[in-house]
Amino acid sequence: MTVSAFDEMTGSGADVRQGYERVKTWIGETEVEQLRARQHEAELLFRRIGITFSVYGDAEAEERIIPFDIVPRVLTRAEWDRLSAGLVQRVKALNAFLGDIYGKGEVVRAGVIPEDLVYGNPYYRPEMAGVAVPHGVYVPIAGIDIVRVDADTFYVLEDNARTPSGVSYMLENREVMMRLLPDLCQTHRIAPVENYPDELLATLRSLAPASAPGFPTVALLTPGPFNSAYYEHSFLADKLGVELVEGSDLFVSENVVYMRTTQGPRRVDVLYRRLDDDFLDPLVFRPDSVLGVPGLLSAYRAGNIALANAVGTGVADDKAVYTYMPEIVRFYLGEEPILQNVPTWRCREPDALTYVLENMADLVVKEVSGSGGYGMLVGPKSDVATIAAFRDKVKANPTNYIAQPTLALSTCPTFVGEGVAPRHVDLRPFVLTGSDRIRIVPGGLTRVALKEGSLVVNSSQGGGTKDTWVVD
Amino acid sequence: MLSRTADTLYWLARYVERAENTARILDAALRLATLPAGYGGSSNEWESAVAATGSEDLFRSLYGEATQATVVDFLAFSPDNPSSIRNCLEIARHNARAVRTALTIEMWEAINGAWLEMKRFDGATMTRPRLGEFLSFVKEASLRFDGSAYRTMLRNDAFDFFRIGVYLERADSTARILDVKSHILLPEGQSVGGGLDYFQWSAILRSVSALTSYHWVYRESLRPRLVADLLILRREMPRSLTSCYENATRHLDYLARTYGRQGPSQRLARASYARLESMEITTVFATGMHAFLVDFIGENNRLGQAISEQYLV
Missing domain, CATH: 3.30.1490.270 (Dna Ligase; domain 1)
Known part of the structure; x- marks a missing residue:
């Protein structure tokens, strides 16, 4: 079956769509050799900076780099504004849904979603029932996967509400583009993304529990250097200016979480954890976990620490619950969903x-x-x-x-060795929800399926990434 | 800062320093081994090289005879020797990755670059010129890393832990190199006789990059007493035990000031430093060089232990 896909640069014909004019000219004017040289430089840069990821079960290639494509993916401001409104709506609904299912359960009682899908869900954490999470925010950091099928239709493919990754690539891709192709960048008004760490820090700080001191301490919890996303963890901790901690660096005493420092214990108020629920606390979840912190959950339940994201958010990004998201949006917000689901x-x-x-x-x-x-x-x-x-x-x-x-995911021109050809792409914008407001940095991570015709964009399956431009 | 971060930085510094020291020891051994016997070349040069790294037992359990091939393999490339240059760089890079947030970009690029470059050298197909290239690479990598740290790191507690690692490792290495050669540092007071000793000594000095310094400091030909004086007591000699302790003590004092309290490691370091400072080289020879050095190595280890207990766990 061949599906003729919508192309982000040319639409369905040979025209050039708004926003892409100069990118198209640049592709046309640049020799393949030149493109190849740039592509090669980009790879060296990534390798040297050490932007790598590990693939599970692949001992040979302990550290790989995610292929980076030098042709940017462009969204116009108008397209972005619509997407952005849809994302805010979606994430509000996700948070309301989680607060409800761990609270009164009205969504189930109203018959919007079958009971077993919620309470029988493997990601539902009974330990969280009735727990008041700080400021009622369950998903401070969401990565919403979006695909596009034509000029006007964007679908949500997945809501990542647990520990979405990839934001470091969004930031590094922009850095690399500005270093390698300054001229191309300068001819566009590209919305900056480099304030993401500031926005993230503001979001995390806003979530500090009431018992925290005036200037709360934030830390980032990683499973450690062998985790596939470790580069991102250290990158973010660095940009945020917070400690990158492993489970063994933390301990709990009288329901307060501390980190072990050279000056003795120091209280932690907000934990951006990049560790799955299962491993968080061996006293509550997997008892064999050496990555977690014994007692963390009771400190959490006592309201002495904020976890980002909250425990038990997996219910909301479960693919079965996903299918009910349009109803969930209507139920909590009384609005029609701006972003549609893929028909499922x-x-x-x-x-x-x-x-x-x-x-x-x-x-x-x-x-x-x-x-x-x-x-x-x-x-x-x-x-x-x-x-x-x-x-x-x-x-x-x-x-x-x-x-x-089988969706005809939109394609975007991509450098593939012998020249530039269309390849399927998706988009993961990152949505930050604090106690004060929702913040979204314009753009996100564009993932591209490098194999001709392939629709699988995951980095673990040979996908690459692109810089994503929102242009005025 | 996190105790784990401090610990990792401290060991990162030690491993890079160790890689460089081992490269220097190999360099000196190669130089001696290429000389004809009459001019100071000796067949036990390779055993000495192993002894200078304090890993004779492990070497004997892995290889038979100490030859150029076995020793180069052991000290430079062997995955079974935890302190082989390859392992030092591996561990250093692993540590660097674990505390990336505590490193500057320059430091990370230096150590990550060295680790990538290391892959180009294959122990099994090492030729003599290639080995020379390899040893220069290791020394340069260490210099670059150390230089990056020196020029780019914030002067805070992280820097102190990092420097303390460097000085403890360096002191240990200097003491071991001297100890291996302590038998030829005797008898006291005599000037160096024939070619053999001369080359042995110049090799020791060269292995710690101190031959030119020797001439600048003493302005006379090589004498055992003075070689010992230079490497043990001279403050201005950056490899000397005194210099290492002066620096280690200073950084420990900085930590005490930053944290507003001191502990056993400050007291131990200061005591050792005071002893070195007031010592004459004749005392060292009177006690016996070997006994003195063995004592020192033990003391240095105890300081490491104290630092670890006070800050790193």
């Missing part, structure tokens, strides 16, 4: 299941709890045997799956 079949519903099983070759089928491009089937790209095997898995446990049409 819930395999838990018999009619949908029948349809999915019959049309699997044309669909993308996903595990509701999978992430990173794992546990999913791209029908049109799979052979008969793979599809048959996947069909058995779905039949055995339909509740665990959803299916979506």
Whole structure:
């Protein structure tokens, strides 16, 4: 099946869309050799700065760099404003939803979403029921994955409400672009992204619990140097000017969290944790976790520390709950959703299941709890045997799956070695919610599927990234 | 700062310093080994090189005879020697990555660059000229890293821990290098006789980059007493034990001032420094050079232990 995709630069024809004029000229005027040289320089730069990530189960390539593409992805201010309004709405709804399901549960009682999807969800944390999280903010940092199918239609593909990553690439990509292609950058009015760390710090500080001193101490909790996103953790801690701590650097005494310093214990008030719920506190969650902090949860429940993101937010980015997001937006905000979901079949519903099983070759089928491009089937790209095997898995446990049409994700011109060619892209903007307001830095991380025709943009599956420009 | 960060910085400094010291020891051994026997070349040069790093037992458990090939492999490339140059740079880079936020960009690029460059050298196919290239690379990497730290780091407690690591490691290395050669530093007072000793001594000085300094300080030909004096007691000699302790003590005092309190490590360092400062080289020879150095190495280790207990855990 071939889908003719909407191209971000040319639309559906040979024209050039607004915002892309000078990028198109630049591509046309630059020799392939030149592009290749720039591309090579970019890679050296990334390698030298040490912007790497690790791939699980790949000992050979302990540290790889995510391929960076030098052709920018451009959004006009008008496009961005609409997206941005949609993101604010979506994240407000996510926070309201989480506060409700760990509180009164009105959304369930009103029949908006089936009870078992919430309370039976593997990411639902009963330990959080009735707990007042500081300032009622559950998802201070959200990464909302957006795909585009035509000039006017943006879909939300996923809400990442746990510990979304990738923002360091958004920042570094811009740095690298400005170093490598200053002339191209200067001919555009590109909205800056470099204030992201300031916005993040303001957001985190605003969440300090009432018991914190006037100038709260923020720290970033990492699983350590072997984690795939460690570079990002250290990068962000550095930009924020906060300590990068591991579980062993923290301890809890009388429900207050401290870090071990050369001057003795120091109280921590806000913890930006990049460690999954399961590993946070061995006394409550996985007892074998050596990455967490014993007693952290009781300090949290006692209201002595803010966690960003809160514990138990996984329910909201579960792929089954995702399908109810339009209803959730309407329920809490009384507004029509600005951003649509990708049309989705819930395999838990018999009619949908029948349809999915019959049309699997044309669909993308996903595990509701999978992430990173794992546990999913791209029908049109799979052979008969793979599809048959996947069909058995779905039949055995339909509740665990959803299916979506193979979307013609928009393409963006990308340097691919022999020249510039269209490749499919998505977009992950980062939305920050503080106790005071919501902050979004214009742009986000554009991920690109470098293989011709591929729709999988995940870095663990050979995807690359691009700088994302919002231009006036 | 986090105790773990301080600990990691301290060891990062020690490992980079250790890599450089080991490269210098190998350099000196190579120089001696290429001389004909009559001019100071000796077959046990390679054993001395291993001894100077304090890892004879491990060496013997891994290899048979100490030859150029086995010793170069052991000290420079072996994954089984935790202090081989390759491992030092690996560990240093791992530590750097773990505390990246405490390093400046220049320091990170220096250590990450060295680590990437290291991959270009393959122990199994080492030729003599290639080895020379390798040793220069290690020395330059250390100089670059140290220089970056010196020029770019904030002068705060992180810098103090970093420098303390450098000076403790350097003191340990100087003491060991001297100890290995302590037998030829005797007898006291005699001028160096034939070619053999001369080359041995100049090699010691060269291994700590002090041959020219010797001539500047003493303006006479090599004498055992003076070599010992230079490397143990002379304040102006940056490798000397006195100089290392002067600096380590100063940085420990800075820490005490920053934190508003002092502890066992300040007292230990000051006591050792005071002893070195008031000592004459004749006393060292009277006690016996070997006994003196063994004592010193023990003392230095105890200071390391005290620092660790006071700040790093």
